[in-house]
Amino acid sequence: xxxxxxxxxxxxxxxxxxxxxxxxxxxxxxxxxxxxxxxxxxxxxxxxxxxxxxxxxxxxxxxxxxxxxxxxxxxxxxxxxxxxxxxxxxxxxxxxxxxxxxxxxxxxxxxxxxxxxxxxxxxxxxxxxxxxxxxxxxxxxxxxxxxxxxxxxxxxxxxxxxxxxxxxxxxxxxxxxxxxxxxxxxxxxxxxxxxxxxxxxxxxxxxxxxxxxxxxxxxxxxxxxxxxxxxxxxxxxxxxxxxxxxxxxxxxxxxxxxxxxxxxxxxxxxxxxxxxxxxxxxxxxxxxxxxxxxxxxxxxxxxxxxxxxxxxxxxxxxxxxxxxxxxxxxxxxxxxxxxxxxxxxxxxxxxxxxxxxxxxxxxxxxxxxxxxxxxxxxxxxxxxxxxx
Numbered sequence: 001x002x003x004x005x006x007x008x009x010x011x012x013x014x015x016x017x018x019x020x021x022x023x024x025x026x027x028x029x030x031x032x033x034x035x036x037x038x039x040x041x042x043x044x045x046x047x048x049x050x051x052x053x054x055x056x057x058x059x060x061x062x063x064x065x066x067x068x069x070x071x072x073x074x075x076x077x078x079x080x081x082x083x084x085x086x087x088x089x090x091x092x093x094x095x096x097x098x099x100x101x102x103x104x105x106x107x108x109x110x111x112x113x114x115x116x117x118x119x120x121x122x123x124x125x126x127x128x129x130x131x132x133x134x135x136x137x138x139x140x141x142x143x144x145x146x147x148x149x150x151x152x153x154x155x156x157x158x159x160x161x162x163x164x165x166x167x168x169x170x171x172x173x174x175x176x177x178x179x180x181x182x183x184x185x186x187x188x189x190x191x192x193x194x195x196x197x198x199x200x201x202x203x204x205x206x207x208x209x210x211x212x213x214x215x216x217x218x219x220x221x222x223x224x225x226x227x228x229x230x231x232x233x234x235x236x237x238x239x240x241x242x243x244x245x246x247x248x249x250x251x252x253x254x255x256x257x258x259x260x261x262x263x264x265x266x267x268x269x270x271x272x273x274x275x276x277x278x279x280x281x282x283x284x285x286x287x288x289x290x291x292x293x294x295x296x297x298x299x300x301x302x303x304x305x306x307x308x309x310x311x312x313x314x315x316x317x318x319x320x321x322x323x324x325x326x327x328x329x330x331x332x333x334x335x336x337x338x339x340x341x342x343x344x345x346x347x348x349x350x351x352x353x354x355x356x357x358x359x360x361x362x363x364x365x366x367x368x369x370x371x372x373x374x375x376x377x378x379x380x381x382x383x384x385x386x387x388x
Contacts, residue, residue: 021114032121035109047137049156049158049180050157051159052264053224061157061232071130071134073123073130074088080263083099087123116147142180143158155188158183159224174203177204184210243384260280263366265361270361286356287308292329297329297332321342
């Protein structure tokens with residue numbers, strides 16, 4: 001047993017749980033929830049799945065509820081800069097002490113749990129302790145067998161669908177859509193961003209015959225706002241638009257030179273992000289690129305190559321994202337100058353005569369840069385700007 005007078009021990013246990021890898025299935029999570037006294041039932045839980053935009057939409061939902069006076073918990077993954085930001089309490093990352101307390105309760109269950117399951121359960125324990133009115137839950141992967149599916153919820157939302165994690169979710173977009181639509185519960189409202197294709201819609205309706213579809217267009221941020229509004233109004237809740245800060249999603253750091261971070265990490269997300277990035281590129285800019293493994297790296301790189309052709313950068317810097325779920329890719333099929341670490345790459349970029357440094361293609365790379373530059377405080381990672 002761990003000596004819980006030593007806080008680092010419970011963190012060691014959490015870190016070691018990463019060695020278990022991924023475990024799709026709900027049995028362990030349901031058992032844990034029962035042993036914990038079903039903390040999910042003490043809050044109104046909302047469940048969000050999707051291929052792209054689900055984190056941004058969760059942030060918009062949480063912020064809208066916050067400004068209307070509710071106490072709001074938020075569970076998202078992965079974290080950008082530090083693990084505590086997976087759990088936000090009223091918009092801010094949970095304190096290390098509260099996180100450790102929640103981890104101890106999960107550890108004491110003596111169940112064989114994965115890193116994702118532990119952090120998800122810790123979010124419910126901590127947010128129940130803090131007496132949250134609402135709890136926003138973002139799925140980790142898929143939907144049907146994701147640990148978050150074990151929670152009791154009052155509403156479900158599905159954002160965009162694209163072909164991803166084919167080895168786990170299925171080799172067609174219809175199979176992927178079906179897995180995500182399986183977050184549906186009988187009698188619980190579910191809203192789905194219309195995929196615009198009948199075969200995909202039908203696959204989702206087989207899992208969620210009572211689903212309502214909504215057409216959403218615009219930028220990534222505007223789509224997240226629109227989905228949050230439609231979803232909350234479907235549940236009879238008020239939506240109040242507010243400025244939301246969601247790290248590494250079209251995030252600009254006002255420095256010399258300015259830095260634009262976007263964590264698009266799959267082909268469909270990259271296509272949309274590049275369409276929004278190109279108009280923002282000045283004459284003099286450089287690209288800092290690093291990627292986790294991709295099912296189809298060439299498809300992922302295609303929008304990047306188009307951007308480079310359309311608005312050539314002064315220089316392309318390549319590096320390997322650190323501390324991700326998977327090791328960063330070292331031999332990238334993109335011409336550029338290689339740096340062994342993001343720290344060395346950003347240090348070089350900041351000395352260049354450019355007006356903008358674009359950091360993209362990996363959530364983990366964006367997180368590395370935010371940490372290196374010191375933009376990882378509670379205020380930096382808060383959903384709402386803090387009064388100065």
